[in-house]
Amino acid sequence: MAKDELSAGFTGTPTEPPTGARKVAKTASDAVSREANAAVVGAADHPYTATGLALTVGLAFAIGYVLGRSSVDNGRSYWR
Numbered sequence: 001m002a003k004d005e006l007s008a009g010f011t012g013t014p015t016e017p018p019t020g021a022r023k024v025a026k027t028a029s030d031a032v033s034r035e036a037n038a039a040v041v042g043a044a045d046h047p048y049t050a051t052g053l054a055l056t057v058g059l060a061f062a063i064g065y066v067l068g069r070s071s072v073d074n075g076r077s078y079w080r
Helices: 021-045 047-070
Strands: none
Touching: 021 047
16 A cells, blocks of 8 residues: 555646647747746846836826826816
């Protein structure tokens, strides 16, 4: 009994490769992982450029938010 091989769950590879939606999801997650890794490496190589780019994008979003909030209907009617 003690010499029997213990099997503790799935430890191998699937017998058939993923197809359909599973294959598309795996391919997409692999691509996102590669791009995220490339962005991290690029930011590590050029920290000032990455900081400037992040601040520029943040400022652009802030300006867009302020302009969008100012265009909300505030109860006044232009056509009476």
